[in-house]
Amino acid sequence: xxxxxxxESMPAEPDPRPHDARAEAFQGVREARRSELAEDYVELIAxxxxxxxxxxxxxxxxxxGVKAPTVAKTLDRLARDGLITxxxxxxxxxxxxxxxxxxxxRRRHEIVLRFLISLGLDPETAERxxxxxxxxxxxRTLAVFAAFSDRS
Amino acid sequence: xxxxxxxESMPAEPDPRPHDARAEAFQGVREARRSELAEDYVELIAxxxxxxxxxxxxxxxxxxGVKAPTVAKTLDRLARDGLITxxxxxxxxxxxxxxxxxxxxRRRHEIVLRFLISLGLDPETAERxxxxxxxxxxxRTLAVFAAFSDRS
DNA sequence: AAATAAAGTTAGGCTTGGCTAACATTCTGC
DNA sequence: GCAGAATGTTAGCCAAGCCTAACTTTATTT
Numbered sequence: 058x059x060x061x062x063x064x065e066s067m068p069a070e071p072d073p074r075p076h077d078a079r080a081e082a083f084q085g086v087r088e089a090r091r092s093e094l095a096e097d098y099v100e101l102i103a104x105x106x107x108x109x110x111x112x113x114x115x116x117x118x119x120x121x122g123v124k125a126p127t128v129a130k131t132l133d134r135l136a137r138d139g140l141i142t143x144x145x146x147x148x149x150x151x152x153x154x155x156x157x158x159x160x161x162x163r164r165r166h167e168i169v170l171r172f173l174i175s176l177g178l179d180p181e182t183a184e185r186x187x188x189x190x191x192x193x194x195x196x197r198t199l200a201v202f203a204a205f206s207d208r209s
Numbered sequence: 210x211x212x213x214x215x216x217e218s219m220p221a222e223p224d225p226r227p228h229d230a231r232a233e234a235f236q237g238v239r240e241a242r243r244s245e246l247a248e249d250y251v252e253l254i255a256x257x258x259x260x261x262x263x264x265x266x267x268x269x270x271x272x273x274g275v276k277a278p279t280v281a282k283t284l285d286r287l288a289r290d291g292l293i294t295x296x297x298x299x300x301x302x303x304x305x306x307x308x309x310x311x312x313x314x315r316r317r318h319e320i321v322l323r324f325l326i327s328l329g330l331d332p333e334t335a336e337r338x339x340x341x342x343x344x345x346x347x348x349r350t351l352a353v354f355a356a357f358s359d360r361s
Numbered sequence: 362a363a364a365t366a367a368a369g370t371t372a373g374g375c376t377t378g379g380c381t382a383a384c385a386t387t388c389t390g391c
Numbered sequence: 392g393c394a395g396a397a398t399g400t401t402a403g404c405c406a407a408g409c410c411t412a413a414c415t416t417t418a419t420t421t
Contacts, residue, residue, distance in 0.1 A: 122232030193341025
């Protein structure tokens with residue numbers, strides 16, 4: 058039923074190619090979503106180690122706002138993926154790779170946060186939004202954010 | 210082992226309160242993540258209806274970059290949640306609620322996109338990043354984005 | 362040093378969101 | 392109008408992330 062295009066504003070022409078720009082964008086989003094949790098954990102672990110000398114699951118749970126068993130399972134995945142090392146009933150350590158990732162994340166987080174604040178947002182809102190936005194900012198956009206904050 | 214705080218930069222003090230600002234931010238991110246897919250679908254369905262007169266699962270699958278059964282399952286959830294109506298082997302319709310959500314999403318998407326472009330980003334990068342960012346932008350931040358685009 | 366408290370783990374359950382394979386229905390072209 | 396193509400559905404698999412309940416280990420307190 059109905060196949061006519063009203064050729065309006067939006068880019069929704071029946072494009073037979075498998076390389077749909079929109080589809081690519083969504084695939085990128087899904088990809089980003091998969092790494093989000095790992096990035097948040099690794100970044101948090103780095104902070105805890107810096108602040109407390111160690112990263113204990115109980116503190117991770119508190120800061121992440123989840124329960125202990127959730128943390129345990131997630132840490133297992135992070136260990137499997139080579140981002141952390143851990144021993145039973147002991148606190149958590151970052152691998153070299155984990156440390157590198159944490160550094161990147163922190164840098165990115167701060168650029169986004171600084172950018173939002175330099176736009177005039179209050180720090181609380183900026184922090185909350187940065188937490189969600191940071192994982193979806195491409196390198197190019199990040200560069201633009203950084204430049205903007207600098208020159209404003 | 211070790212419980213001394215080096216009282217450095219980051220807000221990682223052993224705060225006993227359950228109301229951790231960080232935890233709240235993460236909970237917000239998780240909340241946003243839950244509605245993301247629904248929002249993307251509803252927005253896409255609105256576009257397809259507008260462009261083609263109807264929203265067929267096959268087109269949704271193509272645009273979303275997923276397979277048909279994934280679309281079917283997701284549409285069932287959207288129907289369950291009152292955002293769409295559908296009949297077997299037929300195309301999809303938005304409910305009043307779905308239409309309202311689609312409108313909001315579109316508005317938000319366009320504000321974010323316009324904002325990124327007004328920062329000087331190329332349209333392709335802007336589009337890709339907007340797709341991910343839009344779900345994590347608070348009303349306050351959105352207002353700031355809109356104002357910025359207007360006055361620049 | 363024994364008892365209690367705190368932290369960590371394990372087992373098991375649930376939803377989401379992706380997939381393939383197999384089957385059902387609808388549409389199209391001859 | 393019928394055969395083949397396109398589309399849609401169902402069944403069943405899997406991993407991620409969340410949870411509670413029950414148990415073990417470690418840490419603290421007296």
